Amino acid sequence: MFGINVKLIYWQNNPEKQSSQPSIQIHRAPFPARPRAVQQPPRPTLATPSESFPLIQGTIKQVIADPHCHTLSSDGMVTPAQLVDAAVKARLDLIAVTDHDTMRSVKETQERGHAAGLTVVAGQEITTRWPARTHMMAWFLDRPIKWGMSLDDTVAAVHDQGGLAIVPHPFMPVYFGSIQPDMLRRLIEKHRLDGIEMVFTVPIGARRRRQLDAFYADNRDRLGAAVGGSDCHFGAHDIGSAITEYAGDFRTAISERTTQPRRIRHAGRLPAALALRQQWRALVDLPLRRSRGQL
Numbered sequence: 001m002f003g004i005n006v007k008l009i010y011w012q013n014n015p016e017k018q019s020s021q022p023s024i025q026i027h028r029a030p031f032p033a034r035p036r037a038v039q040q041p042p043r044p045t046l047a048t049p050s051e052s053f054p055l056i057q058g059t060i061k062q063v064i065a066d067p068h069c070h071t072l073s074s075d076g077m078v079t080p081a082q083l084v085d086a087a088v089k090a091r092l093d094l095i096a097v098t099d100h101d102t103m104r105s106v107k108e109t110q111e112r113g114h115a116a117g118l119t120v121v122a123g124q125e126i127t128t129r130w131p132a133r134t135h136m137m138a139w140f141l142d143r144p145i146k147w148g149m150s151l152d153d154t155v156a157a158v159h160d161q162g163g164l165a166i167v168p169h170p171f172m173p174v175y176f177g178s179i180q181p182d183m184l185r186r187l188i189e190k191h192r193l194d195g196i197e198m199v200f201t202v203p204i205g206a207r208r209r210r211q212l213d214a215f216y217a218d219n220r221d222r223l224g225a226a227v228g229g230s231d232c233h234f235g236a237h238d239i240g241s242a243i244t245e246y247a248g249d250f251r252t253a254i255s256e257r258t259t260q261p262r263r264i265r266h267a268g269r270l271p272a273a274l275a276l277r278q279q280w281r282a283l284v285d286l287p288l289r290r291s292r293g294q295l
Ligand SMILES: [Zn+2]
Pocket: 125, 135, 168, 169, 177
C-alpha cells in the first residue's frame, strides 16, 4: 500500500532561512556587449533556467521523522542525550519523545535536540483505563495527560490542550495495549483522530494487515494521517526502523495528510541481556512506578 516514494525537498543550510518553499529569485542575465548595428531580438525578461535555480545553497535532503521514541523516564533504555545522538546519527530531522505516562524527558531532549539541529516534539504515550489499557499517543502537548482514563476522555484531553491524538501500533494480536477494530470504530464515531501508525515494527500477520489497510481506506477521514514510527526503546539499535516521511512543517503535513510512512531499515540485533532488562522495565518496573504514583 505504501510504495517507496522518495520525496525530496530543498533544505537550506541556514536554519533562519529554512522554508518548505524555497524562494526563487529572477535575475536579468548580463548579456555581453554586441555591435550596435546588428538588430537583436528583444532580451528575454526571464533568466535562463540555470540562472533561476542555483540560488539555493545547501543540499537536497529527505525530511524524515521517527515520532515514537521512549527514554529511561519510562521503559526505554536510553537517556535523552543518547536518544538525540542516535537520531542525529540515523540522519533523522525530527523525533517525538513519547514516554509512557510521563513527559519527564521532554524538556532535556528538546534542549539537546535544539543544540544538535534536531526537532523534538513533546509527546506522551498514554495508558488508558483497565482492563484493556489501550495505548494512545499524543504529540504537541504542553502538559502530561492523566493515565487510566477511557479512550474517549484521553483523546478529548489531548485535543483540549491543542495536541494531536495518534493511534499507535493498531490491531496487534494481543488484548492489552493495542486498539482493536471494534474499539477504534467506536472511538472514531465520537472523535476525529489526527493520525494512525500504518507502519510500525511489531509484525501483526497478513490477515490483520489486510484488515488494517481496509479499515484505513474506509475511514481515512476520521483516522487522519498515515504515519510510521519505530516505537524506539533502544536508541541506536532501533531508531528509524519505521519512519514518517514528510515535506515542510511536520504538524502541517499531519493535518494535510501528506505524510508517508515507511520502513527504511531493520533494527539492529539486540544483546539478549539488554532485551531482557528492557522487558523487566516494561513489565515490572514501569507498572510498579505507575502504581506508586511516580509517573
Ligand atoms: Zn505502545
